[in-house]
Amino acid sequence: MPDEIDRDQEFNEQRLEEMIEQSRFKPGPTPSLSHCRLCGEAIPLQRQKILPGVTTCIDCQNLMEKKR
Numbered sequence: 747m748p749d750e751i752d753r754d755q756e757f758n759e760q761r762l763e764e765m766i767e768q769s770r771f772k773p774g775p776t777p778s779l780s781h782c783r784l785c786g787e788a789i790p791l792q793r794q795k796i797l798p799g800v801t802t803c804i805d806c807q808n809l810m811e812k813k814r
């Protein structure tokens with residue numbers, strides 16, 4: 747039934763947008779920074795390993811997540 751297909755497609759597009767929205771706040775495929783891009787604080791190596799592509803320190807990450 748064409749109606750069913752339309753609805754499924756709409757649903758998939760919504761899901762996709764949600765995933766894009768969420769991934770904006772997650773570390774991407776960029777290399778980890780040794781220093782926070784926002785405040786310049788050193789990012790602990792442990793944190794860089796756990797979060798590949800991390801670009802902010804814990805404090806700034808928390809601030810960004812609160813703003814959401």
Ligand SMILES: [Zn+2]
Nearest residue numbers: 782785803806
């Ligand atoms: Zn920072």
